[in-house]
Amino acid sequence: MSLELGRNIEQLEEEKMRLGLDVDIQKLEAKKLRKGKNKIE
Known part of the structure; x- marks a missing residue:
C-alpha cells in the first residue's frame, strides 16, 4: 500500500x-506577443 502511494x-x-x-512557457509566449504588439502600434 505505502509503496503504491509513494x-x-x-x-x-x-x-x-x-x-x-508549461505555465512558464505560456507566460514567456504572452510576453513576446505583447512586445510584438507594442512594436506594431
Whole structure:
C-alpha cells in the first residue's frame, strides 16, 4: 500500500513540475506577443 502511494506521489510531483513549466512557457509566449504588439502600434 505505502509503496503504491509513494509511486502516486512521485507521479503527481512530476506532473506538477511539467504543468509549472508549461505555465512558464505560456507566460514567456504572452510576453513576446505583447512586445510584438507594442512594436506594431
